[in-house]
Amino acid sequence: MKIVILGAGQVGSSVAENLASEANDITVVDVDSARLRNLQDRVNVRTVSGNAAHPSVLADANIEDCDLMIAVTQSDETNLVACKLAQQLFNVPTRIVRLRATDYLTNEKVLGPDCFDVDLAICPEQVLTDYIVKLIEFPEALQVLEFAHGKVSLVAVRAFQGGPLVGRPLKDLKKDIPNVDARIAAIFRGDTPVLPDGNTVVQAGDEVFCLAATKDIRQVMHELRRMDKPVRRVMIAGGGNIGLRLARALEQDYSIKVIEYDKRRCEILSTRLDRALVLQGDVTDEKLLAAENISDMDLFVAVTNDDENNIMSCLLAKRMGARRVVSLINRRSYVDLLHAGEIDIAISPAQATIGTLLAHVRRGHVTQVHSLRRGVAEALEAVVHGDRESSRCVGRRIEEIDLPKGAAIAAIVRGDEVVMAHHDTQVQAEDHVIVFVTDKKLLPKVEKLFEVSVGFV
Amino acid sequence: MVRPVPVLHVLSVLIVLFALSMLLPFGVSFLHGDAASRAHWQAILITLASGAALWGATRFGRSELQTRDGLLLVALVWTVLPAFATLPLLLYLPELSFTDAYFEAVAGVTTTGSTVLSGLDRLPPSINFWRCELQWLGGMGVIVLAIAILPLLGIGGSQIMRAETPGPMRDQGLAPRITETAKGLWLVYAGLTLACILVFKAVGMSWFDAVVHSFSTLSLGGFSSHDANFAYFNSPAIEATAVLFMVAAGINFGTHFLAFRKLSLAPYRSDPETRGYLALLAASVLGIAYFLLANHVYPSFWTALRHSAFNVVSIATTAGFFSADFSRWPIFAPVWMLFLCCFATCSGSAGGGIKMIRAELMVRQALREIMSIIHPRAYLPVKVAGQRVENQIIFAVLAFMLIWGGSVIAMTMLLTASGLDVISAFSAVVVCLCNTGPGLNQVGPGATYASLNDFQTWVCTAAMLIGRLELFTLFIVITPAFWRK
Numbered sequence: 001m002k003i004v005i006l007g008a009g010q011v012g013s014s015v016a017e018n019l020a021s022e023a024n025d026i027t028v029v030d031v032d033s034a035r036l037r038n039l040q041d042r043v044n045v046r047t048v049s050g051n052a053a054h055p056s057v058l059a060d061a062n063i064e065d066c067d068l069m070i071a072v073t074q075s076d077e078t079n080l081v082a083c084k085l086a087q088q089l090f091n092v093p094t095r096i097v098r099l100r101a102t103d104y105l106t107n108e109k110v111l112g113p114d115c116f117d118v119d120l121a122i123c124p125e126q127v128l129t130d131y132i133v134k135l136i137e138f139p140e141a142l143q144v145l146e147f148a149h150g151k152v153s154l155v156a157v158r159a160f161q162g163g164p165l166v167g168r169p170l171k172d173l174k175k176d177i178p179n180v181d182a183r184i185a186a187i188f189r190g191d192t193p194v195l196p197d198g199n200t201v202v203q204a205g206d207e208v209f210c211l212a213a214t215k216d217i218r219q220v221m222h223e224l225r226r227m228d229k230p231v232r233r234v235m236i237a238g239g240g241n242i243g244l245r246l247a248r249a250l251e252q253d254y255s256i257k258v259i260e261y262d263k264r265r266c267e268i269l270s271t272r273l274d275r276a277l278v279l280q281g282d283v284t285d286e287k288l289l290a291a292e293n294i295s296d297m298d299l300f301v302a303v304t305n306d307d308e309n310n311i312m313s314c315l316l317a318k319r320m321g322a323r324r325v326v327s328l329i330n331r332r333s334y335v336d337l338l339h340a341g342e343i344d345i346a347i348s349p350a351q352a353t354i355g356t357l358l359a360h361v362r363r364g365h366v367t368q369v370h371s372l373r374r375g376v377a378e379a380l381e382a383v384v385h386g387d388r389e390s391s392r393c394v395g396r397r398i399e400e401i402d403l404p405k406g407a408a409i410a411a412i413v414r415g416d417e418v419v420m421a422h423h424d425t426q427v428q429a430e431d432h433v434i435v436f437v438t439d440k441k442l443l444p445k446v447e448k449l450f451e452v453s454v455g456f457v
Numbered sequence: 458m459v460r461p462v463p464v465l466h467v468l469s470v471l472i473v474l475f476a477l478s479m480l481l482p483f484g485v486s487f488l489h490g491d492a493a494s495r496a497h498w499q500a501i502l503i504t505l506a507s508g509a510a511l512w513g514a515t516r517f518g519r520s521e522l523q524t525r526d527g528l529l530l531v532a533l534v535w536t537v538l539p540a541f542a543t544l545p546l547l548l549y550l551p552e553l554s555f556t557d558a559y560f561e562a563v564a565g566v567t568t569t570g571s572t573v574l575s576g577l578d579r580l581p582p583s584i585n586f587w588r589c590e591l592q593w594l595g596g597m598g599v600i601v602l603a604i605a606i607l608p609l610l611g612i613g614g615s616q617i618m619r620a621e622t623p624g625p626m627r628d629q630g631l632a633p634r635i636t637e638t639a640k641g642l643w644l645v646y647a648g649l650t651l652a653c654i655l656v657f658k659a660v661g662m663s664w665f666d667a668v669v670h671s672f673s674t675l676s677l678g679g680f681s682s683h684d685a686n687f688a689y690f691n692s693p694a695i696e697a698t699a700v701l702f703m704v705a706a707g708i709n710f711g712t713h714f715l716a717f718r719k720l721s722l723a724p725y726r727s728d729p730e731t732r733g734y735l736a737l738l739a740a741s742v743l744g745i746a747y748f749l750l751a752n753h754v755y756p757s758f759w760t761a762l763r764h765s766a767f768n769v770v771s772i773a774t775t776a777g778f779f780s781a782d783f784s785r786w787p788i789f790a791p792v793w794m795l796f797l798c799c800f801a802t803c804s805g806s807a808g809g810g811i812k813m814i815r816a817e818l819m820v821r822q823a824l825r826e827i828m829s830i831i832h833p834r835a836y837l838p839v840k841v842a843g844q845r846v847e848n849q850i851i852f853a854v855l856a857f858m859l860i861w862g863g864s865v866i867a868m869t870m871l872l873t874a875s876g877l878d879v880i881s882a883f884s885a886v887v888v889c890l891c892n893t894g895p896g897l898n899q900v901g902p903g904a905t906y907a908s909l910n911d912f913q914t915w916v917c918t919a920a921m922l923i924g925r926l927e928l929f930t931l932f933i934v935i936t937p938a939f940w941r942k
Contacts, residue, residue, distance in 0.1 A: 270836040271845040278836040288834055 001025070001361060002066040004092075005045075006052035006082050007073030008035045010330065011098060011124050014350030015070060015357055017043050024361065027061045030073075053081040055089055064090040068360060072098040080104070080116045087117045094360060096120045100241070120360065124353035128328075129245040131352045132301060135326060135345065136250065139228045139299070140221050142207065142345055145370040146214065147381045148413040148432050153214040154185065154379055156372070159206045160225035171198035173223060181420045182212035182220045185410040185436040188373065193438035195408065209372070209379075209436065211410045213418045228323075231298040235259065235322070236276075237283035237313045238304030239269045242328070246303065251276040257292055259283050283313040286320065295321030302327045307334055314343045365450065367432070378437045379410075382450040384427060392449050393433070399423040404445045407437045462518030464530045465511060468537065472508030475538050476501050481590055482545065486583030493549045493581040500544035507541070525939070527610055531602060532934040535922055539563045545587050556911045560918045565591030567925040568599060568807055570679020570777040570894035571917070573907040577684050582665055585682040589669035596676025596807035597646055599925065600710045604805045605638040607927060638711075645713045650675045653702045660694040674702045677807040679777030679894035686902070687767065687780040696767040696780055707734060707774040709805035729842040730803040730813040737801055737813075738773055742766045745790050752787045773797035775809040777894020784901035791897055795884060798893045809892030809924050811861060814841065815854050822851055860928050864920070865890060871916050877909070885909075889920035 001024045005012050008030035016039060020026050026045040029052045030036050036047040050057035052073050063069060069092045071079035079097045086092040097118045099105050104121070111118040134144035142156040159166050164176055170184050187194040188207040194200060202208060202224065210220045221227070232254060236243050239260030247258050247269070256276035260266050263280055270278040281288040283304060294300070300317040302310035307329050314325040319342075326345045329335045335346045351371040358369040359380075368381035388395035392402065398409050398421050412419045413432040419425060427433065437446055483497040522530065539562035546558045557573040564571045565588055577585060650671050657667035666682060673680045683689035687696060705713070708731055715724040725731045746758065746765035755761040764781045771778040772794040783791050800816040802808025821839045828837050838845040865886055872882035877899065884896030885906075895902040900909070906917060923931050933939055 266836040267838070267845070270838045271840070274843075277832060279832065279834045280836055281834050291834070292832070 001068060002062075003027070003068045003070065003361065004029065004058075004061050004063050004066045006030075006069070006071040006079065007098075008032070008039050008047075009072065009074060010349065011072045011353065012070075013039050013043075015072065015354060016045050018350070018354055018358070019361060020044055027063075027066070029057060029061050051078070053078045053085070055085055058082065058085055058090060063092060066092055068092075068094045068096070070096045070098075070357060076101050076104055080110075080118070083118055084116050094119050096122060096357060096360060098122050098124065100125065120356070122353070122356050124349065125241045125245055127353045127356065128242055128347070128349055129249055131347065132242075132246055132303075132326065133249050136231050136234065136254070136299060138217070138221070139231050139324065140225055143372065144217075145372075145379060147368055147379075147411075147434050148418070150214055151413060151416070152211060152411055152418050152434065153217045154209060154211045154370070154410075154434075154436075155217055155221060157208050157210065157221050157224045159202050159204055159208050161204045162226050163202075163222075163224040165223040166202050166204055166225075169199050169201050170196055173220075176223055177219050180212060180216045180219050181418075182210055182216060183410055183420045185209045185211045185379075185408065186377070186438055193377070193406065195406065195438070207373075211420070211434065211436075229298070233257075233297050234299045234301065235289075235292070235294065235297045235317070237300065237302040237310070237317075239265055239278065240303065240305060242303045244269060244272060246301065247273055247276040259288065259292075283309055284316055286316055289317060289320055297322040299323065300325045304328075307331050311338060311343065318342050318344075366447070376438075376440060378440055378443065379434065380437070380446075381413075381432055381434050384429060384431050384433055384450055387429065391429070393427045394429045396427055397423065398425050398427065401427070401449065403435075403449065404442045406439050406442050407435060407446050410434045410436045460518070460520070460526060461529065462515050463520045463522060464526050464533065466515040466519045467522065467530055468533050469508050469511035469515060471534060471538070472504060472511065472541065475541060476504035476508055478590065478594060479504065479545070479587070482583040482587035485586045486581065489582045491581035491583055493545065493583045496545045496548035497583060497587075499548050500541075503544055504541045524610055527606060528930055528933055528939075531606060531610075531926060531930050534598070535566065535926055539566050542566065542587075542591055545584065549581070549584060554911070556914050557907065560906065560914050561588070562591065563918050563921050564894075565678070565680065566595035566598070567892050567921045568592050568595045568673075568676045568678040568775075568809070569889060569892040569921045569925075570673065571889065571896075571900070571906050571921075572680065573905055573914070575684060575905050575907065577682055580682075582682070585680075586665075586669055588680045589672040589678070589682070592676040592678030592680055593650070593672035596678065596706075597643065599676075599807050600642050600646065600805065601639045602926075604642065604709075604711050607930075610930070641714045641718075642710050645710055645717055646675065648717075649702065649705060649713070653698070656698045656702075657695065660698055661692055662690065662695060666690075670699070671702075674699055674776065674778075675706050675807070677703065677706050677774050677776040677802070677809075677892075679771070681778065687778050693763055696763065699778065700766055700770045703770050703774045703776050703778075704735070704738065706776075707738075707802045707806050707808045709803045710807075711805045712803075727842060728803075729817065733817060734801060734803050734813050737797065738770060741773060741793065741797055742769050745769050745793065748790055749786060754786055769794055769797070772893060772895075773801040774806075775802055775891050775893040777888070779895060779902040782901065782903045784895075784897045784903070791884075795887050795897075798891045799887065809890075811858065815857060817841070818846065818851060818854050819858060822855070857928060860932070861890070864923060864928065868916055868920055872913055875910065875912050875916075877913060885913075885917055886920055889917045890924035892921060892924050 003019060003024050003026050005016055005028045008028050016026055016028050020043045028039060028045050029048045031051055033049040036049055040047055048061040063086055069086045071082045073079055076099050083095045083097045086095055095118060099121045100123060104110050105123060109115055111121055138144050140157060142158060145154040165173055184196050186209045187196050208224055212220045234250060234254050234256050236247055236258045239258045243258055247256050250256050251273060257279060258269060258276055259279045259281055260269055261282055266278050266280045294317055300322040302313045304310055310327040314327040318325045324344045327343050328349055329346045330349060335348050338346050355369045355371055359366050365383040366380050367383060370379045372379055384391055384393045386394055409421045411421055411434045435446055437443060479501045486494040486497050539559060542562035543558035546553055561573055653671035653674055654667045657671055658664060669682050712724045712728045742765050746762040749755055749761040749765060750758050767780045768783045775798050799810045802810060802812060804812040804814045825837045825839055839851055868886040869883045873879050880897050881899040885900045888894060888896045900906055
């Protein structure tokens with residue numbers, strides 16, 4: 001697939017890295033040629049330097065040949081202009097645009113075909129905010145993902161001694177909660193995936209991925225660990241775009257404190273926030289943390305721009321008594337270093353936000369992609385089309401489908417109904433199938449399964 | 458640097474216009490065939506001649522006014538025009554001293570409504586009409602002053618209202634913005650007055666009473682053509698009408714204007730003052746009604762509520778009408794009413810006093826100080842309607858409150874030193890500074906300000922002007938630095 005990415009910032013470069021590893025032909029455009037050189041050192045991409053909203057620059061990037069344009073420059077306006085040009089002058093079939101301003105995001109007309117004609121508007125900060133809000137709603141979870149418009153949830157939970165199911169085989173789950181249809185999609189023991197069957201025994205420390213209807217998900221988690229107290233007090237370190245969105249999303253229901261170093265930013269924050277308390281200071285200043293009762297915090301979220309600051313402030317907060325600490329970490333090596341250590345949850349912004357983009361790059365009709373375990377594993381939602389002849393899934397029982405080892409169909413959403421996948425469940429046309437892939441290398445094979453063969457028109 | 462000549466030139470035009478406004482009572486006098494018509498046309502001629510003379514003397518110095526000139530003009534308008542307004546009174550009532558006549562005229566244009574005259578029912582209708590018209594004109598002047606002029610001059614924190622003000626934002630000169638804004642406000646003000654006249658007439662007033670009382674209701678003035686004020690009518694329907702229009706007149710006219718233009722109630726909801734104003738009034742009316750009932754002032758709750766509603770709203774909105782002698786109520790009630798008249802009304806209304814917005818700002822500032830001791834590193838902005846209020850404005854409001862408190866104390870001292878009892882003195886200063894009207898004891902609803910001696914009358918006159926011009930305008934103009942080149 002030929003892809004043009006406009007903007008080589010944080011989002012742009014991580015998208016480039018992710019997609020380049022999947023055998024795509026990628027061109028990256030940015031005004032800053034130093035940044036482009038830096039990217040080219042790491043990833044095999046073509047680069048064009050120049051203003052992404054100029055037609056000549058777009059032409060240089062061979063945009064007329066590409067299948068997908070992803071506009072993720074810093075400026076909403078540049079992205080929108082580039083999108084319109086790509087559609088009008090270069091006939092780019094699919095255009096994804098990153099937008100920050102809610103004014104644009106909420107106005108259907110602006111994004112519609114008569115105006116800028118955006119196929120998909122993404123807001124990474126919002127995705128990340130939703131991700132963290134979910135973690136606050138489900139304080140026991142490491143990650144919460146939704147499929148089929150929120151009907152089905154996939155949660156990652158660390159099993160703890162004391163959970164009823166811990167130390168017992170998975171088939172006992174049905175005995176414990178007979179009225180809930182749930183499925184353990186995968187278990188990670190250390191870094192090794194275990195493909196579970198009914199006899200797999202859950203051990204303390206396992207990272208368990210459970211899939212269930214969203215309303216039942218708490219019951220399932222309860223099987224694996226005792227429940228935490230609900231979160232009431234949250235401290236947010238860093239009042240940037242994410243910190244502000246997060247505070248706004250939470251301030252009505254939780255007691256929020258935001259720490260921000262920049263005084264002028266503090267003024268903006270305190271104006272935009274109604275209830276949250278804005279504190280000026282260094283996020284790693286232990287005196288400030290102590291004065292603001294860090295030991296009473298149910299959750300400490302570090303969302304500054306700086307990995308090291310996030311990590312240090314989280315470590316400090318944990319040491320000083322915060323119940324749970326969550327850190328935003330951009331560098332992948334740091335994420336692997338810290339996850340499940342002192343820091344309860346390390347979130348990689350790129351991984352959290354890339355799912356929406358990935359869905360458009362995938363072959364077949366994939367509607368939702370979530371990166372799991374820092375991008376090693378993936379959960380995707382695909383729609384199956386065709387009939388028994390043209391499709392390799394439709395009309396077959398799950399055991400008949402030729403899935404590679406390491407991939408499993410976890411659930412099927414049929415209309416409004418959620419069906420947990422059993423070996424004899426039959427797949428029908430237009431089903432949404434949720435597939436769990438423990439190793440990204442298997443993806444091309446999985447995608448092929450959902451493609452409709454050429455004969456089908 | 459202030460240039461008095463262009464200011465005087467504008468003033469001369471206003472004097473001429475003011476002379477024309479005297480044609481109305483002259484017409485009334487003509488219609489009723491009362492005895493004051495000679496006083497009226499003489500007054501018109503004197504005013505017209507003075508205005509024309511001043512115009513002629515200053516016409517070589519005219520130029521665009523600047524901010525400082527604006528301050529001087531405002532101060533002059535509110536001190537010089539009342540002097541001309543005394544003319545019909547002085548000419549018709551030769552025994553009236555200039556001190557008392559000037560007090561009466563100032564009580565008119567500042568929409569205070571304290572009076573030195575008694576036997577109002579026996580005065581010619583045109584004289585009463587002139588008194589109430591003065592209040593109506595003064596009310597309009599005050600609304601334009603509060604919404605269009607004072608925010609530009611940056612007086613006492615009133616800049617916060619800038620964002621709320623309808624009309625184009627232009628900072629280069631005073632005139633374009635003021636005329637634009639004033640046009641819209643005139644419409645609302647006149648429309649409400651007309652509605653008030655019709656409703657008063659419908660619920661039983663004569664046309665004449667309906668007109669003069671509407672004038673003093675919408676301007677939150679308080680003059681009446683009867684000594685007994687609203688007790689004269691003894692009609693719950695009339696009182697209810699007056700309460701309704703007084704409450705409306707206590708709301709920012711800029712907000713009324715927006716609501717009329719959009720034909721929706723949304724502007725009231727988003728207005729930072731209206732909610733607090735209405736809640737305070739409602740709570741006070743009910744509270745005082747219960748208080749009166751509990752103290753056996755009135756036999757039934759409904760009677761108590763009727764008198765509480767009318768008198769509390771009237772004093773709180775700084776109108777100053779009365780339907781009962783509330784100074785005889787147990788002392789908590791009138792003191793609470795005096796307290797209300799200092800804070801209740803919204804800025805941009807014809808009401809006087811400190812205004813709701815400043816009170817709200819002060820409460821929030823106090824809470825902020827408390828919070829900042831608990832969280833020394835916190836950013837705690839004072840916000841009004843979701844907007845941050847600059848510290849500079851809060852300081853201005855603090856200074857305003859300080860000078861306000863200082864003025865109350867200083868003038869109370871002056872009045873007590875001159876021999877007035879302390880309750881009369883204090884209440885007189887508060888009601889004059891808030892442009893309310895009747896005070897307690899010697900200046901209470903049952904009495905008039907005629908019993909004060911000349912010195913005390915001048916102190917009260919000064920209090921009314923200081924309060925009406927939001928303290929700073931007058932104080933700035935008498936500062937030597939203002940006149941230095």
